[in-house]
Amino acid sequence: MGVLSDVKVLDLTRLLPGPYCTLIMADYGAEVIKIEEPGKGDYIRWRTPAIESIGARHLTVNRNKKSVELNLKTAEGQQIFKQLAAEADVIIESFRPGVMQRLGLSYEDIVQVNERIVYCSLTGYGQTGPYQHLPGHDINYIGYSGILGLIGEKDGKPIVPGVQIADIGGGSLMALAGICMALFHRDRTGKGQYIDVSMMDGAITWLYAAMSDYFASDTTPKRGTTRLDGQFAFYNVYETRDGKYITVGASELKFWKKMCELIGKEEWIPLHEGPTTVQEQLKQDLAKLFKTHDQQYWVDLLAREDTCVGPVHDIDEMFNDPHITAREMFTEMHHPIAGMIKQIGFPIKFSETPGEIYTHAPILGEHTTEILTNLGYSTEDMKHFRTAGVIGQTPVTEHAEP
Numbered sequence: 001m002g003v004l005s006d007v008k009v010l011d012l013t014r015l016l017p018g019p020y021c022t023l024i025m026a027d028y029g030a031e032v033i034k035i036e037e038p039g040k041g042d043y044i045r046w047r048t049p050a051i052e053s054i055g056a057r058h059l060t061v062n063r064n065k066k067s068v069e070l071n072l073k074t075a076e077g078q079q080i081f082k083q084l085a086a087e088a089d090v091i092i093e094s095f096r097p098g099v100m101q102r103l104g105l106s107y108e109d110i111v112q113v114n115e116r117i118v119y120c121s122l123t124g125y126g127q128t129g130p131y132q133h134l135p136g137h138d139i140n141y142i143g144y145s146g147i148l149g150l151i152g153e154k155d156g157k158p159i160v161p162g163v164q165i166a167d168i169g170g171g172s173l174m175a176l177a178g179i180c181m182a183l184f185h186r187d188r189t190g191k192g193q194y195i196d197v198s199m200m201d202g203a204i205t206w207l208y209a210a211m212s213d214y215f216a217s218d219t220t221p222k223r224g225t226t227r228l229d230g231q232f233a234f235y236n237v238y239e240t241r242d243g244k245y246i247t248v249g250a251s252e253l254k255f256w257k258k259m260c261e262l263i264g265k266e267e268w269i270p271l272h273e274g275p276t277t278v279q280e281q282l283k284q285d286l287a288k289l290f291k292t293h294d295q296q297y298w299v300d301l302l303a304r305e306d307t308c309v310g311p312v313h314d315i316d317e318m319f320n321d322p323h324i325t326a327r328e329m330f331t332e333m334h335h336p337i338a339g340m341i342k343q344i345g346f347p348i349k350f351s352e353t354p355g356e357i358y359t360h361a362p363i364l365g366e367h368t369t370e371i372l373t374n375l376g377y378s379t380e381d382m383k384h385f386r387t388a389g390v391i392g393q394t395p396v397t398e399h400a401e402p
Contacts, residue, residue: 002029003353007183010035010084011065012072012093014042016164017171017199018122019061022092024176026064027346027355030090033371034062034362035081038069038392041364051338059341059361063333067362068371069392072103076390081105083375086113090179092120096135097127107194117192118182122175124166126198138199141166145203150210154224170202227251233282234272237312244295245312248286252308259307263289335360365392 007030011022019034019042026032036042042062047055068084071077082105085091091110093100100106100121107119121127124136131144142148142165152159178195186192204211209228210221224230234250250256256272268285271278290298295311302309311317318324329345346355368391372382385391 001353002027002356003350005029005353007031007089008087009033009090009092010081010088012091012095013122014094015044016057016061017167018092018094018175019044020168020172021122021175021179022065023061023063024172024348025090025179027357028348028350028353029356032065033084033367034065034067035070035072035084036067036364038071038365038389041067041069045364051335051341054335054338054361059335059338060344062361063343064358065362066367066371067365068368069365070368071390072105074388074390076385076388078104080372080375080390082110082113084371085110085117088114088117089183090118090120092122092175092179094122097121097123097132111192115192116186116190118179118186118195119192120175120179120182120195120197122171122197122199124199126201127196131200136199138164138167141170141200141203144200145170146207146210147203150207150221150223150226150229152223153230154222156224158223165206166199166203169206170204171197171199174199174202174205231276231279232273233279233286236283236286238287238290240293240295240298241291242294246290246295246298246302247310247312249308249310255306255308258305259302259309262302262305262307265289331357333357333360337363368392 004025007025009022009025009030009032011018011032012035013019013022022030022032022034034042042058044061045055045058047057049056051059070080072081085105101108107117107121110117110119123132124141125131125134125144139148139160142161145166147165148158148160151161175195175197178197182193182195210226213219213221213226228235228251230236232251234248234256236248238246238248240246248259250259253269253272257269260266260268268282271282274282298309299311303311313321319330324330327345329347331343331345332340333343335341343357348355369382372385372391377385382391386393
């Protein structure tokens, strides 16, 4: 029994931000039902790379969920959705503002059939403001938020990060926190509520350090010139002889002191927070020193000591790291089409209600018949719905990208 085992979620989201939020809920016991467009479904299903024609990202982010094909543009599809909503605890959607209102499935509509519903809209720019109807992706949200402007070297252009900061950190996790807080509030009051989550808003809250400096000095932080993004030698990345890299995060003097002692540079200890000219010289000297040996030499010398020094792993190195293996951050499961597939493990380690993989990422429409039968619809009803385009045909096992 997971910590969310009594929670039923209707998930109308696609791609990454919403599905990652509901993945965490599903991994910890929630019943998550993906409501998908008949014949197409979540775009992530068909994107490459793929395993046996199934998008690898779908296989990872949509495990432990059910799939129902339902055409919300039809009156009968809307009625079926309202029946599902009447029994649900959570609805999460990621359409542009106004879409759910036009479908007659807004929070105001759903609360008429379920006043306990927790209804979350997860969008790029939120439900209000001049940008609310703009399309966008992670790179746009971190661009507007100021995050992208801080990533990169001094006097260089902003660097596109290799992970989705706003999508996950500003969107998925903010939605998850909001939903769980709203469920807690409902348990105490009996009332659900509406949640407006903007990925841009969430990303802005990641700027606590930069904004605190800005509030204090009224000076705009520039990339490569602040304490934690390259200004100091003690918090930086250095190349090693074999073309790999080392991270140095010795921001506290005790860690810097220990590192300097181990590398035989005690004279650098008092330069820890020296002025800019000193830091520039220190960075050059450290860069030269780290290039005298391979990465593993420095890891063996420094990483197991109190230095805050470590390697920069690529994905394969991370996957095989013994500590990450010990933390059980990867596992395997069987999928009926893709076969045995690798999966990311559970980041939150509960003592009594641990995460669990219950079932594979669903085939498109795999649970339509089951869910509609539970609502009281007959075989003849479903035959009519298929003919009318309200639900999909039989579960799809092979599909070309729409």
